[in-house]
């Protein structure tokens with residue numbers, strides 16, 4: 001299988017930031033990011049898309065959203081369509097983050113429809129999959145992530161090689177508990193095999209990110225694994241020096 005040339009490091013700011021904080025963070029990133037050997041994105045809260053579009057203009061930083069509506073337009077109060085995100089230069093949209101699955105009841109089918117909506121607008125969905133602690137302890141990790149990814153493959157089979165997958169064990173998100181490189185690689189290999197069945201050799205192009213308390217100290221060992229093609233970074237993406245160190249570790 002051919003592997004993608006570049007890793008992807010994507011920051012998920014979650015519901016953090018302000019006009020002033022965003023300007024300071026992006027300025028600090030721009031000042032020191034240089035010409036990274038990986039792709040870099042920041043996934044920002046929807047109200048700040050226009051601001052951050054301007055802040056990242058002409059830099060190696062791509063703009064990302066944290067969610068996208070499954071619907072094209074109409075009576076869906078509070079949602080943003082993929083076309084609207086595209087209007088603001090959005091290149092990536094996180095779909096199926098565990099916080100949306102957990103707090104907003106998003107099902108596998110909803111996540112799959114959101115991925116389809118993003119792809120139809122030319123936005124790369126970052127599809128999050130991952131097991132809870134109880135699912136891991138019950139030995140169901142592989143079954144859970146395969147089920148979550150299968151829904152996305154089923155709905156997007158023809159263009160599945162255009163997605164990014166993020167393996168985010170729920171027990172590792174925001175907890176300071178990171179999957180070991182070996183634990184993460186084992187799940188990534190399962191996902192790669194599933195993608196290979198769906199997309200053949202094109203599966204090698206699909207980037208599978210790890211997310212869950214990735215930080216400046218543990219990034220290099222995670223990113224050294226054969227099937228870890230980047231990271232989705234929450235907390236550490238809000239601190240410019242930490243995020244920059246993770247970017248530097250992604251060769």
Ligand code: PEP
Nearest residue numbers: 173174211212213234235
């Ligand atoms: C995330 O929210 O996608 C995430 C990985 O968060 P953290 O890095 O803070 O665990």
